[in-house]
Amino acid sequence: MAYNQMAYVYDKLMAHAPYDQWINFTQKAINQFEKNIEYIADLGCGTGEITTRLARAGYRMIGVDYSTEMLAYAEHKASEEGLHVQWMCQDLRQMHGLKRLDAAISYCDVINYITTEEELRNVMNGVANALNDGGLFIFDIHSMYHVEHDLINQTFADVTEDASYIWFCSEGESPGEMYHDLTFFALNGEKYERFDEFHHQRTYSILFFKEILLDAGFENIKIYADFSLKNEVIDEKAERIFFLAEKRSG
Numbered sequence: 218m219a220y221n222q223m224a225y226v227y228d229k230l231m232a233h234a235p236y237d238q239w240i241n242f243t244q245k246a247i248n249q250f251e252k253n254i255e256y257i258a259d260l261g262c263g264t265g266e267i268t269t270r271l272a273r274a275g276y277r278m279i280g281v282d283y284s285t286e287m288l289a290y291a292e293h294k295a296s297e298e299g300l301h302v303q304w305m306c307q308d309l310r311q312m313h314g315l316k317r318l319d320a321a322i323s324y325c326d327v328i329n330y331i332t333t334e335e336e337l338r339n340v341m342n343g344v345a346n347a348l349n350d351g352g353l354f355i356f357d358i359h360s361m362y363h364v365e366h367d368l369i370n371q372t373f374a375d376v377t378e379d380a381s382y383i384w385f386c387s388e389g390e391s392p393g394e395m396y397h398d399l400t401f402f403a404l405n406g407e408k409y410e411r412f413d414e415f416h417h418q419r420t421y422s423i424l425f426f427k428e429i430l431l432d433a434g435f436e437n438i439k440i441y442a443d444f445s446l447k448n449e450v451i452d453e454k455a456e457r458i459f460f461l462a463e464k465r466s467g
Contacts, residue, residue, distance in 0.1 A: 226379070226380040226382075226401055226403045227263065227264055227287070227290075228264050228266070228290070229377055229379050229380045230375060230377070230380055230382060231266070232377075234266070234325070235444070236266050236267060236270060237270075238444045239267050239324050239325075239444075240267065240270050240271065240274070241444075242355075242444050242446065242459065243267075243271065243322055243355060244274070245446050246353070246355055246446065246461050247320065247353065249446060249461075250353060250437075250461070250463065252319065252320070252351070252353060253319070254276065254319040254320050254353070255276065255277050255319050256276075256277045256279070256317065256318050256319045256320075257271060257276050257277070257278055257279070257318065257319065257320045257321065257322060258278075258279040258280075258281055258315055258318050258320075258321045258322070258347065259271070259278060259279070259280050259281065259321075259322055259323070259324075260281050260309055260312075260321055260322065260323040260327060260344070260356075261281070261282055261283075261309060261323050261324075261325070261327030261328075261330070262280035262281060262282045262287070262288075262291060262304075263282060263284075263287050263291070263325070264287050264290040264291050264294070265280050265287075265288075265290070265291025265292070265294050265295060265302070265304075266294075267322070267324060267325075268280040268291060268295075268302055269291070269294050269295050269298065269300055269302065272295065272300040272301070272302050273298070273300060277301075278300075278302045278303070279302070279303045279304075279305060279315065279318075280302055280303070280304045280305070281304075281305045281306075281307050281309070281312070281315070282304075282305075282306065282307075283306065283307065283308050283309070284306075285306055288304050288306055291304060292304050309323075309327070309331065309340050309343070310331065310336045310339050310340055310343075311339075311343075312340075312343040312344070312346075312347065315343075315347035316346075316347060317347075317349055318347050318348050318349065318352055319348075319349060319352055319353070320348070320352055320353040320354070320355065321344050321347060321348060321352070321353070321354050321355070322354075322355045322356065323354075323355075323356040323357075324356065324357050325357070326357065326358060326359050326418065326457075327356070328340070328356050328357070328358050329358055329359050329418040329419060329420050330416070330417070330418055331419075332394065332417055332418065332419040333419075334421075334425075334429075337421070337429055338429050338432065338433065341354075341429050341430060341432075341433035341435075342433045342434075344433070345433045345434045345435065345464055348464045349464070350464055350465070350466040350467065351463060351464060351466055352463070352464045353461065353462070353463055353464075354430075354435065354460075354461075354462045354463075354464070355459070355460070355461050355462075356459070356460055357457050357458060357459045357460070358420050358421075358426070358457070358458050358460075359418070359420045359456070359457065359458075360420065360442075360453075360455050360456060360457065360458050361392070361393050361420055361421075361422060362453050362454050362455070363454075363455070363456040363457070364393050364395060364420050365392075365393070366454075367456070368386045368395055369386055369387065369388040369389075369395050370386065370387060370388055371386050372384065372385050372386070373386070378404070379403065379404045380401065380402065380403045380404065381401070381402045382399055382400065382401045382402070383399070383400045384397060384398070384399045384400075385397070385398040385399075386398075389417075389419065391419065393419050393420040393421055393422075394417075394418070394419040395417075395418050395419070396415070396416070396417055396418075397414070397415070397416040397417075397418065398413075398415055399413065399414040399415070399416070400412075400413050401413070401414070423440060423451065423458060426460060427440075427460075430460065430462045434464060434465050435462035435463060435464055435465065436462070436463055436464075436465045437462065437463040438460065438461070438462045438463075439460075439461040439462075440458065440459065440460055440461075441458075441459045441461070442455035442456075442457065442458055442459065443455050443456060443457050444457070444459070
């Protein structure tokens with residue numbers, strides 16, 4: 218799950234990611250549940266783009282990631298703005314020390330890096346244990362359709378002045394499973410340096426995610442697609458599925 222050297226070029230290559238849409242979705246979702254939210258954990262926070270934006274909006278943020286390199290970049294951003302954010306280096310599959318949260322979020326397909334059913338259940342149970350009764354868990358995943366029709370067995374590339382990548386996405390043995398073989402070239406002084414990353418992801422059906430959320434102690438589960446909160450009718454061709462769930466009281 219670690220991004221290793223990719224942390225050094227991640228922000229450059231993610232410059233056009235829909236961060237503002239994730240922020241807007243989060244705030245609208247909180248308003249929809251009519252919750253008084255103060256403490257939020259950003260699970261798989263990466264370089265802290267979403268974490269710092271929410272801290273800027275007034276939330277008390279905790280950024281959690283497995284990559285020390287990503288967290289170093291995130292901490293630097295927050296300190297430059299004078300934002301108080303708590304940063305924690307943890308594997309989401311073995312979370313500890315997080316308690317009394319009003320909400321937890323996990324975006325940009327972080328949950329797709331949890332590739333077995335047992336580990337997914339561990340993550341959901343860990344999030345539930347970290348939340349107050351009535352606390353919210355909001356996360357997104359790649360849809361099965363998007364994985365099978367738009368990602369697996371495809372090649373992607375991007376080139377900027379400072380960095381570029383070639384990305385091969387290959388099909389795994391199980392439905393919704395994929396492997397990413399990435400080669401990066403990053404400008405270092407006057408030369409470009411090459412480094413490689415290998416990532417493993419898997420998505421599951423919407424019904425399975427609902428099942429494990431219910432088993433972990435969540436209720437009032439709402440499901441949306443592609444940053445829209447207008448209705449819960451999911452287009453089978455949606456790329457990104459959002460889950461909103463409330464921890465049961467008692």
